[in-house]
Amino acid sequence: MAKVRSKLPETQIFFIAIKPSGSRWKHFETQQAANAKIRAFCERGPKLTFVDVVPPMLGKDSQPRAELFLKDKLHMTAAGYKVWNDLLRPQLAKVTPVDPGASALLKAKRVVFLGDSITYSGQYIAYLETFLATRFPNRTTEFINLGLPSETCSGLSEDGHAGGKFPRPDVHERLQRVLDKLKPDLVVACYGMNCGIYLP
Incomplete structure (x- = not known):
């Protein structure tokens, strides 16, 4: 957070x-405890918004909705991303200027996406590119996907990750290099799945 605010x-x-998610359901209570702390942090700070995607991703049985996930029960289907989109759109609308020309996203010439395998897969980035291309065809924005599978923003890793070959990568190790080399106008970061299942 401090690095982002400084830049x-x-x-x-x-x-x-x-x-x-079904594949990590045993960690759900720990994840929810982390979510509660993140929500409280957002409520205390300026320009911070917590988007709770948990309730609509659970069914009537209080279990993850199967149709929102791929076979690995971790990564989402298009239906899962639609749930996120429906929650994010009104939140983004609150902070998007009435004049679309003043929007940070629309003004950006280069947008860098950081994240774990969800970002690496490129699905939500493709949706965003399609949205901009169809609604603002005269604008040219370079989207750079730097998602890295299994990466965290916490620096934590479990014993034996990748068969013991290497620990989970930590975004802090490469963040400054990314900012210095690419000089993006906007950075989108999507983390949490790999970070929230571990305890210090």
């Missing part, structure tokens, strides 16, 4: 709750 002090930051 982009006026940036509005949205924290998406650590989502529930």
